[in-house]
Amino acid sequence: MSFIKEFFKFLIIRKKYWLIPILIFLLIFGGFLVVTQGTAVAPFIYTIF
Amino acid sequence: MKYILGISAFYHDSAAALIRDGEIISAAQEERFTRKKHDSSYPFNAIEFVLNHSKLTLADVSSIVFYEKPFLKFERLLETYVAFAPKGFKSFSRAMPIWLKEKLFQKKLLFDYLKKHDQNFNDEKKILFSEHHLSHAASAFYPSPFKEAIVLTADGVGEWATTTVAIGKDNKLDIKKELHFPHSLGLLYSAFTYYTGFKVNSGEYKLMGLAPYGKPKYVDIILKYLIDLKDDGTFMLNQEYFDYSTGLTMTNKKFDDLFGAKPRKPNLDKISQFHMDIASSIQNVTEQIMLKLVRSLRKEYGISNLCLAGGVALNCVANGKILDEKIYENIWVQPAAGDAGGALGAALAYWHIDLNNKRQNIKEDNMMGSYLGNEFSQNEIQKIFDDIGADYKIYNDEDLISKTATDLSNGKAVGWFQGRMEFGPRALGNRSILADPRSSEMQKNLNIKIKYRESFRPFAPSVLKEDLVSWFEMNIDSPYMLFVANIKKEKILQLSEDEKKKFGLDLLNIKKSIIPAVTHVDYSARIQTVTEKLNKKYFLLLKKFKEITNCPVLVNTSFNIRGEPIVSSPEDAYRCFMGTELDILVVGNCYIEKINQDTNLINNYKNEFELD
Structure with missing residues (x-):
């Protein structure tokens, strides 16, 4: 939780709001990739990229 | 009393440094302990060393400062990928998992690692982050002997900056512009x-x-x-x-x-x-x-x-x-000018800029000759050699210096291991291989038989400061081997017509000066000036060598073979000694001759390390 707080504070100070959607996208799909590594879902995820 | 721990890690040249009330106490690179050159892993051993050296636990340390800001670096990565998209997808797909899994959460990562030193460490707020080039600039300005200076830092890349100009005055350091x-x-x-x-x-x-x-x-x-x-x-x-x-x-x-x-x-x-x-x-x-x-x-x-x-x-x-x-x-110039020095700079920047503390002793260079690493007592050294089964003799300082200087004058190559290890990439007379620079074969022999590296690589001279101007076109202190200057004209030898026509690697076979082993093909040399104040034992050795040979210069190259980190312990030194054609090893007051060693202890390990 403290990470999210710190990161948003960082984005606000740097005024780099446009990075927020990219980051959310990356965290969701990145997290998904990490969780599904080596499972049957993995090939499906890889085709998205 | 406030202790601040500086850390650089996770890119290349991990290191740790410790300062006490702004005074530099100790610093070391992780590669020296793990024996992996440019080791980028968390500097566990280096941190253990700096803490143990001052008999501290993490609880005694008031702040821990990491040398760069991972969020800013991540911002640069993302913006670069966006700017170049769709080019760079391969690199992007390799970099992102590492960042999303680990690097972005560096505070947590550091906290978890730090707990390994001390289970009771639980104050995440002690972990702070400096900027990469601010760390470099601080490492260059605060230990310098200047009240005011222009500070120029240039490297590959930190977060965004690749070149930075800062003005340092008293305890202030303001970054003025960046590329x-x-x-x-x-x-x-x-x-x-x-x-x-x-x-x-x-x-x-x-x-x-x-x-x-x-x-x-x-x-x-x-x-x-x-x-x-x-x-x-x-x-x-x-x-x-x-x-x-x-x-x-x-x-x-x-x-x-x-x-x-x-x-x-x-x-x-x-x-x-x-x-x-x-x-x-x-x-x-x-x-x-x-x-x-x-x-x-x-x-x-x-x-x-x-x-x-x-x-x-x-x-x-x-x-x-x-x-x-x-x-x-x-x-x-900061002797640990690469990323390792960022550990020291991060700690110094926090102490002076954030805590607004005054600089101590502005008039003098405060790097202590860069002798900031580990050291071993005579008892520890003897115990190590006893355990290995090395054959050694013990001499008092005077006899040891006299014997070593005589060996050097007779063309012997000597592994010289004394006092505290150097911080930074140069061996400055405490973890060095020494030799006679007057020999025309020495450069080739050292490269091929001892360092196992390319024959074109030059060797650097150490010279008594008082004799500097008689031998080199330079007139400043250069204790860290960070300036190149030409050999004095009087010491240069005239080339024959045939020799003048040579080029490329053939230039290696020409005797260019009366100290050919440290004279590069363009008559330049990377000079280390040696003073009694910074390194007494090495100074006395050079003095004795001069007394015997009338030459106040020695070849000084790092004590290692190609691709290997500089030796850190007497064990490393003995291993290198037995794996190369070094003739003599001097560690503390122990004097070891190759001919007296058990041949079963010979260990050729040169293939363990990759070429740079």
Whole structure:
């Protein structure tokens, strides 16, 4: 939780709001990739990229 | 009493440094303990060393400062990928998982690692982050002997900055301007390091050593196509020729076409005159950039002291040129100018800038000769050699120095291990291989039989400070081997007509001066001045050698073989001694002769390390 707080504070100070959607996208799909590594879902995820 | 721990890690050259109330206490690179060159892992051993050296636990440390800001670095990565998209997807897909899994959460990562030193450590707020180039600048300014100075840092890249100008005054250090990625002098030099077949981030000094064998034939091409260099030294790199922003290599096909050859494959292609000319050309361009930068800064700020740090500051040939031009009255270069020094700078920056503490002892260099690493007592050394089964004799200091100086004068190569280990890439007489510079065969022999490295690589001299001006075209303290200057004309030998016609590696076979082992092909030498104050034992050894030979100079090269980190412990020293053709090993007051050692202890380990 403290990470999210710190990161948003960082984005606000740097005024780099446009990075927020990219980051959310990356965290969701990145997290998904990490969780599904080596499972049957993995090939499906890889085709998205 | 406040202790601050500085850490650099996770890119290359991990290190830890400890300061007490602003005073530098200890610092060491992780590679020395793990025996893995440029080790980038969390510096567990280096931190253990700095804590144990001061008999501290983490609870005694008031702040822990990491040398760069991971969020800013991540921002740079994302913006770069977006700017170049869809190019660079391969690099992106490799980098992102590492960042999303680990690097982005560096505070947590550091906290977890720190707990391994002390289970009771639970204060995440103690972990702070400095900026990469601010850390470099702080490492250059605060230990310097200047009240006020221009601080120039240049390296590959930190977060965004690749070159930074700061003004240091008393305890203040203000960054005035920066050049940003992808326009980087460090990366330009590294691109050519890659192109000539050396390892990026470690083979740069080989390129620098190769340069004097070539002619700067490609300077115009570099300046016309690769870099837009302005009069004030600022520049932009033409990204059409480079691959490092988005790809997995430094240069691309267009770069190859420009010079008419593909990058050299280190294991297949020999170094040719072409590579020497390329090396000479990029070295020339680097010097031009640095000279333009420091000249324009001198004019702009009117300050007569200059501090340098960042990997580019290890280019001692360029430093020597800056010195030669007499643009500044005084120059001070951080001896651990690479990322390892960032650990020290991060701690110093926090103490002086954030905590607003006064600088101590401004008039003197506060790096303690860079002898900030581990040391071993005589009892510890003897126990180690007893356990190994080494055959050694013990002498008092006077006899030891006399015996070693005599051996050196008889052409013996000596492994010399004394006192505290050096912080930074140079061995400065505490973890050194020493030899007689008057021998014309010594350079070849040391390279081939002891260091197992390329024959073109030059060796550096250590000289008594009081004799410096009689032997070299230089008149400043150079205790960290960070300036190159020419050998005095009186010491140079006249070449025959045949010798004058030689070029490339054939130049190696010419005896160029009365100290040929430390005279590079262009009559230059990377000088270390030695004083009694900074290193008494080494000073006395040089004095004795001078007494015997009338020569106050010794060959001083790092105590290691190619690709190996400099030895850290007596065990490492003995291993290197038995794995090479070193004749004598001196550790503390123990004197060890190769001919008396058990041949079963011979251990040829040169293939364990990769070439840089």
